[in-house]
Amino acid sequence: MHLGLPLRIERNDAMKHRLFQQGSFIIEAIISLILFAVGLISLMSLSAQALNQVGQSKARNDASYLAGELLSEMWVSGTVDINTWSTRLGTVLPDATASVFYANCDCLATSGADVCSGAVTGSSVAVGTSQPVTVCISWTDRRDSAYPRRYQVSSMISRNSQ
Numbered sequence: 608m609h610l611g612l613p614l615r616i617e618r619n620d621a622m623k624h625r626l627f628q629q630g631s632f633i634i635e636a637i638i639s640l641i642l643f644a645v646g647l648i649s650l651m652s653l654s655a656q657a658l659n660q661v662g663q664s665k666a667r668n669d670a671s672y673l674a675g676e677l678l679s680e681m682w683v684s685g686t687v688d689i690n691t692w693s694t695r696l697g698t699v700l701p702d703a704t705a706s707v708f709y710a711n712c713d714c715l716a717t718s719g720a721d722v723c724s725g726a727v728t729g730s731s732v733a734v735g736t737s738q739p740v741t742v743c744i745s746w747t748d749r750r751d752s753a754y755p756r757r758y759q760v761s762s763m764i765s766r767n768s769q
Contacts, residue, residue, distance in 0.1 A: 659750055666746060670758035674742040677707070678762050680733045685766055690730050696744065703746035707732075714743035714759045738764045742745050 658752050683760050689707060696703050712723035741761040747755055
């Protein structure tokens, strides 16, 4: 015969367990929302960094293209209008500055034999038949103005004399 006492104790334990479990769904939902928000913020941060990198890559590509264009013009025609090219550079890369040197040199060197000196200026600059040329372009990224960006290319312009 059953006295009902053990059944009641089991029922009380089950009720206590059920009362203890009642708020756990809300806690699980809040933790899930927090994890989802952290993931979403991380994705937004990654996409912002990707957009910044694309902008920097475009600026480097533009600098490379314009320097190559200048060297090509020197190679083909022999005379180059540096002022017109600098104006075009400023249009494509705002706040960009460029220097052209008739030497193989390092634009960042501050001492030694590789220091660039005597930048070429003028509206009609003649290039010799065998002339080393270095083009130095620097610009500032608007999002990271503390670190200026630079592009340098050196070439030997060899033209057939006519």
